[in-house]
Structures are given as structure tokens and as C-alpha cells.
Amino acid sequence: MKRIKNSLIVFFLLLNILLFSVDSTFLTYTVAGNNIWKVTQDAYIVSEVLFRDYNLYYPEDLFIKGSKMYIADSGNARIVVYDMETGEATSIGDFKLWQPTGVFVTDEYIYVADPGSSEVVIFNLRGEEVKRIGRPTNPIFGETANYKPKKLVVNKRGNLYIVSEGTFEGIIQLDKDGEFLGYFGSNLVGVTLLDKFIDLFYTREQKEKFLHRIPKPYTNITIDDKGLIYTVTQKEYGNAIKKHNTIGLNILSASKERRMVDEDNFVDIAVDKDGRIYALTETGLIYEYDSEGNLIFSFGGRAISTERSGLFSVASAIEIDEMGKLYVLDKERGLVHVIVPTEYANILHQALNLYEQGKYIESKRLWEKVMTYDGYSKIAHYGLGKAYFQSARYDKAALHFKEAFARRDYSDAFWEMRNNFLQKNMGIILSLLVIIILIFTIIDLLSRYGKIKIKFHVKNKLLSDVLYIKNILRHPLDTFYYLQKKKHGSVLSASIIYLMFLLVILVDYFGRSFIFNLNTSDRNVGFVLLTSSSILFLWIISNWLVSSINDGKGTLRDIYVFTAYSFAPYILFQPLVILSTYVLTYNEKFLIDFASMFLISWSAVMLFTGVKETHDYDIKNTVKSILFTLGWVFVIILVYSIVYMLWDQLVETAFSIVQEVLYRVRNIR
Structure with missing residues (x-):
């Protein structure tokens, strides 16, 4: 009896595994703290796949209204109407549409975006054509503006919001009669550091010739029950999804701290009755967010070689019904996958x-x-x-x-x-x-x-030289004088101070309290140490080279020593600032920022004084020396970056040359 019971348990376990392997949308992911991806329980499974025996040809869009599913069957130039209760399918728009790519349905009408005819075609629910809305004639719209409707939504007043192919000014807004109301919610133009540099030095004519700053056009659009417009934009990583208020501004958080976790190839977006957002990538990944833009789940994916439930060849549209079921359109295979939430979701x-x-x-x-x-x-x-x-x-x-x-x-x-x-x-x-x-x-x-x-009398010379760092706070001029005359300080004591400086940097970067510790997970101790010590080394070498040319009196040893002692304010007082992060709150952040900036500025003044006193410069030559030193540091870093980026090509070229030489040597012999 016990053996039969164990056999039944094993059988049911195998049955569960088999069922989940068929219906599971592969792995479901969520994000843990600091946006680290984690595999979680299945949040959705596939319940069925529709239209296996129906010849959809490159369908582009779908819409759910009640028990009806409307599909923009672009390749067949029609709208397919599928009754989800009876399983019957009919079509409308045959021989009237050219290339329908967007469909939206209200209680009275079916709106179709047809870029093939550059029109919005309106049908009643019986499939009879009611009206066509072509290019707006309003002069404000512009004679050269693009008008190729790809996707659209309609609000409760009957106003149309149209995503037009190649239109970068924003969403085209028309009233129910087709009159142009203006552009809605244009994307912002990203400005790079190079653009800012060009703005400083280029003339107006040069900017017009070399710069073509235009915002990215929207990819798709949807509307929720409250009338809020949602859009997706491709190639907008970190800001691809927007939730627009009544004047078109994005109200989803896009701050540095709460930047959305997204993709740059979203093709469609859907919103459920509770305001949750579902975004679909062309590769079949589905991202679910709450109403504030926080990622809940990510699931789905691309079918590489074989057809599999929940995986897609080329995904093109996503919809959600009132029961929370997701409908995802695979335009390459002409299928609709119906995905339902699990108990966990x-x-x-x-x-x-x-x-x-x-x-x-x-x-x-x-x-x-x-x-x-x-x-x-x-x-x-x-x-x-x-x-x-x-x-x-x-x-x-x-x-x-x-x-x-x-x-x-x-x-x-x-x-x-x-x-x-x-x-x-x-x-x-x-x-x-x-x-x-x-x-x-x-x-x-x-x-x-x-x-x-x-x-206190410190008899040990090395310890005395290290502790001499405190003297610079009260008597900086005397300190730099005695350092240069070798009465105090040494290369060894300076090296110890450099180690103290690097240690404070590490603690400052990694040791602040949780509230103020804003370092990212891709940084480690080795990276911070290497970066800091490299900049120090470049400063010392560059200042020595510059002072050698500009008649500076300081030697390489002098520069090495006075630079170390210049960091005294930061080394001695920044640990107190770090400790205060465990007492203060975010509202008192300005105190931490001010104290840190004050200590860095104080150290910079000490460094300036050290350059002036050690090299016996006046103020003008001191500024000149520091600027040239920083210039050399920048040039060295730039050259290193170029060599680093081209290193693979250099190695490959050198290897090819060696092979060619060896080949010719063998042929000569």
C-alpha cells in the first residue's frame, strides 16, 4: 500500500512538471534591492494559443472590447473580429483598407489607423464605413509635416490621439471631426557633452549645419479608463515609458534614484483597470509595472527555433481584458497567446x-x-x-x-x-x-x-613626520617651507599619508550609512583604489614635467611630499563627516554635502599653496602651472582611453604583421 502511495505521488509530481513545462512562459523575473534581477515563482502561465488555423498575415495590432477581439491583419488589409465566447471570426474593411496597423474600438465605432492610405478609417460596429479622416488642412499643422497614422486611441470626448510614422513633434491630436488641435506630449531632446561643447564654441550657422536635434517619435500609445495617455518610445533606455497628464507631461518618476527598469525596444503598451502597466518588447519580453512605474515582473521571451507557448518570434501587440488575462500578438506566426495570472500574481x-x-x-x-x-x-x-x-x-x-x-x-x-x-x-x-x-x-x-x-614628545622620526600633517592646518606656509628644506616630512611619511588618504576615500565611498551611501553595485574596492591612485600618480608626474619647463624649484620628491600633506583637511576631518551620516537623515543631507565640499575645497587651497611655495611661483604662474598640469592629466587619460579602445585592433594588426613576416621568411628560404 505504501509503495502504491509513493508511486502516485511521483506520478503527480511528474505530471505537474510536464504541465508547467508546456504552459510556463519560461522564467519569471523580479527585482530585489538595488535593482538586482532575481528568478521568482511563475507569475503567469499560457492558457491557450489562438488562430493556429486562421491565416493572419503579419498582424500589427489587437484590441479587446467586451468579449470581442479586434486584430489589425495588416498583410491581408483587413480587421479581424473574433468572438471569444463562440470562437467565430469575421472580417471588416476588406477592399477598403490598404495597410491597417492600429485599431481602437469605442461603444459606437471602430477606428483604424491605415498608413497605407494615410488615413484614419472609421467603421460602425456592424463593419460599415462611416468616415475617413485624412491629412489635417489646418495651416498650423504644417505643409511638410508627416501624416501616416500607425497607432491611435480615442478619448471619451471623441478626440483622436494619433502616433504618426516619422512625426517627431509629438502625438497628433484631432477632434472628432478631424480638426487639428495641436501636438501632444513631445519627447525631449537628449543633449550630450559633445553637444554642450559645440554650443559653446560653434557659430549659429555651424550648429544648423552639423546638428540635427530632433526628438524621437513615439512608437505606440494607449489610454486608461481615466483618460490618461501612455506612450512607449524605442531607443529611450531608462525613459521609454511615459504616463502623460492632461497637458502632455510625463508623470512617471524619471529621477536618478528611481529611474525605471525598462528596455529600449518596446513595441506596445497596455494598462489594466487598476492602472498597472504592461509593456511588450519585439523579442517577446513582457514587463509589468505598478501605477508608479515600479517593476513587478518580467517574463516571456523569443522562440528561437521551435514554436512554444509563451514565446514569440516577433511580438507586435499586447492587450489585457477586465479579468486580467493578457493577449500577446505574434505577427510573424499570426498567433495570439492568452496568458493568465497565477495565484502568486x-x-x-x-x-x-x-x-x-x-x-x-x-x-x-x-x-x-x-x-x-x-x-x-x-x-x-x-x-x-x-x-x-x-x-x-x-x-x-x-x-x-x-x-x-x-x-x-x-x-x-x-x-x-x-x-x-x-x-x-x-x-x-x-x-x-x-x-x-x-x-x-x-x-x-x-x-x-x-x-x-x-x-607629548614623539621621539620616533617617522611618526613625528606623519603627525606633522596637523601643522599644515594652522601654519601652511611654514609647513611647506620645512617640507621642502627636508626638516620635516619624507618620502616614506608621505607614502603613509597617501595610504591614509586612499583609506579615507574607500571609507567615504563604501562606508557611509545606508541613507547617504549612493555607490553603485558595479563599483568595487579595486576599481576605486586604482582610479584614485592613478589620478594621484598622473598629477605628480604631470606637475613635475610642467615645473621642469616653467622653472619650478620643486623636485619630484618635493612634489610627491607636499601633495600628500595638502590632503590634510580631507584626511583629518572627512572621517567625522562619514560618522555623521549615521546620525543625520536625508532632510539634513545638505550638511553632509556642504561639509564634504568645504573639506575638498580646503584641500584644494592647500594644494594651490603647496604648488606656489614649493616652486616659488607668483599667483599667476601658480594658476598657469596647475592648469597645464590638469591639461597633461587630461591628455594622458585621453590617449590611454584611445589606446585601450583600439587595443584589440592593435594586437590583431601586430599578429598579422608577424605572420606575414614569418611567411615571407619561410618563402625566401
Whole structure:
């Protein structure tokens, strides 16, 4: 009996594996803290594939309205209407359309974008042609402006928003009669460093000749139940998806801290009734976002050699119905894949709905369920953080905000924790401060009246030279003089100070508190050390070369030593700034930034003074020397970069030359 039971368990396990291997859309991914990709549980599976026996030829778009599916069958120049309840398919627009690529359906009409005829063709729900909207005649539209409607949506007032092929001014907005209302929500033009350089030095005529700064045209468009317009733009990595307000501005966060995780080859976009966004790439990847643009899942992919459910040859359109089912169009194979959410996705969606309604505490139980499926989910940690914060459990909230890399929210929780700590321990803190002040006051009074003598004598020469760094803070001119005369300082003591400087840089970069530690995950200790030490080395060598030409009195040894001592303000005080990051919150960030900038500026002044005193320059020659030194540093880095980029070609060329020489030597023999 036990053997039969075990056999049945194994059978059902194998059956589950087989079913999931057929219906799974391969792996589902989500993002953990710091936008690190993680494989998670299947969020969606394929329930069926439609139109296997129907001759769709390069379909470009689809639209769901009630129980009807409308497909822009571009290759066959028609709109296919598929009844999802009966399974029957009919067509409209035969012999009336040229190349339909976009379809949108309202309660009364079917709107078709037809770039082949450069028109928007309107049918009633029975398939009868009602109207054609051609090129706007309004002079404001422009005689040379492109008008080839590719995609379109219609709002509740009947106004049309048209994505036109090659139109970079924005979305063409027409009223229900086809009158031009203006362009809506144009993309911004990206300006590179080269462009800024050209702006400084090129004339107006040269700019017009060499620069063609035009915004990228939109790729696709959709509209939600509230009338908000959503667009996707190809080749716009980090800003490909936009959610436009009524005046066309993007209201999705595009800041450096919360830049969207996206792709640069999105071809379509859909929005469900709860405001969640689904974006489709040409390679079949589907990205799901919440209403604020935070990535929830990524799944799907490209079918390389064989047809497989949930994978696509060339994906072209995505839609979602009221039940949350996704419909993805594969235009190369003429198929529609129907993808349904799993229990995992449904629980997460319920939690998101409560979260977006501000019901953070009510969503806590659901977020905890989500965590049983995936303990790394960034969005789940953030939701739990909000729930704990609203419950005044700030320590728990801080832990989850940290896992979600939500620095501002972590800062708010930390502020509450700090405030509670200060309220409970203010008496003890003040007492300790008074005691410390009294101790120092008594010691100072006793030393003044000769009761005690506090004086430290450092007999070790190396230790004395290293500690001499503090002297530069009060007497910089004397310090540089004695360094040059070799009364203080040495190459070894300077080397130790350089090591201290590099250590402070490392701690500054990696050791700040979570709120202020903004380093990226692709940086490591070796990279920071190599970069910092390389710049130091280039400065020393370049300044020595420049001073040799410009009659500077400092030797290579002098430059090496005074440069090290010039960093005294940063070395001595930046650790205090780093420690303060564990006490201050994000709202007090300006204090950290000001202190760091002050210390860097102070060190720069010390370096300027060191160049002036060591080389015996006046102010004019000091500025000249520093500028030339920085110029040499820039040139060396530029040359290195060019050689590094061309290194493979250089090695290949050298290898070819060697082979040719050996070949000719053999032939001569």
C-alpha cells in the first residue's frame, strides 16, 4: 500500500512538471534591492494559443472590447473580429483598407489607423464605413509635416490621439471631426557633452549645419479608463515609458534614484483597470509595472527555433481584458497567446490595490503571503515597510525599506527612531555633555596655573613626520617651507599619508550609512583604489614635467611630499563627516554635502599653496602651472582611453604583421 502511495505521488509530481513545462512562459523575473534581477515563482502561465488555423498575415495590432477581439491583419488589409465566447471570426474593411496597423474600438465605432492610405478609417460596429479622416488642412499643422497614422486611441470626448510614422513633434491630436488641435506630449531632446561643447564654441550657422536635434517619435500609445495617455518610445533606455497628464507631461518618476527598469525596444503598451502597466518588447519580453512605474515582473521571451507557448518570434501587440488575462500578438506566426495570472500574481495584485488606496496596514497580511513566494521581492519589502511605518513600528519599517533600497522612506523611519531615542535619553545625553565640558574646563584651568603639564614628545622620526600633517592646518606656509628644506616630512611619511588618504576615500565611498551611501553595485574596492591612485600618480608626474619647463624649484620628491600633506583637511576631518551620516537623515543631507565640499575645497587651497611655495611661483604662474598640469592629466587619460579602445585592433594588426613576416621568411628560404 505504501509503495502504491509513493508511486502516485511521483506520478503527480511528474505530471505537474510536464504541465508547467508546456504552459510556463519560461522564467519569471523580479527585482530585489538595488535593482538586482532575481528568478521568482511563475507569475503567469499560457492558457491557450489562438488562430493556429486562421491565416493572419503579419498582424500589427489587437484590441479587446467586451468579449470581442479586434486584430489589425495588416498583410491581408483587413480587421479581424473574433468572438471569444463562440470562437467565430469575421472580417471588416476588406477592399477598403490598404495597410491597417492600429485599431481602437469605442461603444459606437471602430477606428483604424491605415498608413497605407494615410488615413484614419472609421467603421460602425456592424463593419460599415462611416468616415475617413485624412491629412489635417489646418495651416498650423504644417505643409511638410508627416501624416501616416500607425497607432491611435480615442478619448471619451471623441478626440483622436494619433502616433504618426516619422512625426517627431509629438502625438497628433484631432477632434472628432478631424480638426487639428495641436501636438501632444513631445519627447525631449537628449543633449550630450559633445553637444554642450559645440554650443559653446560653434557659430549659429555651424550648429544648423552639423546638428540635427530632433526628438524621437513615439512608437505606440494607449489610454486608461481615466483618460490618461501612455506612450512607449524605442531607443529611450531608462525613459521609454511615459504616463502623460492632461497637458502632455510625463508623470512617471524619471529621477536618478528611481529611474525605471525598462528596455529600449518596446513595441506596445497596455494598462489594466487598476492602472498597472504592461509593456511588450519585439523579442517577446513582457514587463509589468505598478501605477508608479515600479517593476513587478518580467517574463516571456523569443522562440528561437521551435514554436512554444509563451514565446514569440516577433511580438507586435499586447492587450489585457477586465479579468486580467493578457493577449500577446505574434505577427510573424499570426498567433495570439492568452496568458493568465497565477495565484502568486493575484495575491500581489490584491496587495498592490490596497497599498495604492493607502490601506497599508490592511495590505500587510497579503505582502507577507507574497514574501512566502519570493523573499527578495523589492516591491513586497516596500509594501511591508509602509505597513510597519503606519503601525509606528519604525525599526521593522526601516529593515524592509533597507531591503527595498528605499532611502527616503528609510530616512523617515530612522528620523522617528532617532526622535524616540532622544526623547527617552535626553537627560543622560545632556548630563554626559556637561561632564565632558567640565572635565576639559578643569584640565585647561589646571594647565594654565601650572598644576599639571600636558605635553607629548614623539621621539620616533617617522611618526613625528606623519603627525606633522596637523601643522599644515594652522601654519601652511611654514609647513611647506620645512617640507621642502627636508626638516620635516619624507618620502616614506608621505607614502603613509597617501595610504591614509586612499583609506579615507574607500571609507567615504563604501562606508557611509545606508541613507547617504549612493555607490553603485558595479563599483568595487579595486576599481576605486586604482582610479584614485592613478589620478594621484598622473598629477605628480604631470606637475613635475610642467615645473621642469616653467622653472619650478620643486623636485619630484618635493612634489610627491607636499601633495600628500595638502590632503590634510580631507584626511583629518572627512572621517567625522562619514560618522555623521549615521546620525543625520536625508532632510539634513545638505550638511553632509556642504561639509564634504568645504573639506575638498580646503584641500584644494592647500594644494594651490603647496604648488606656489614649493616652486616659488607668483599667483599667476601658480594658476598657469596647475592648469597645464590638469591639461597633461587630461591628455594622458585621453590617449590611454584611445589606446585601450583600439587595443584589440592593435594586437590583431601586430599578429598579422608577424605572420606575414614569418611567411615571407619561410618563402625566401
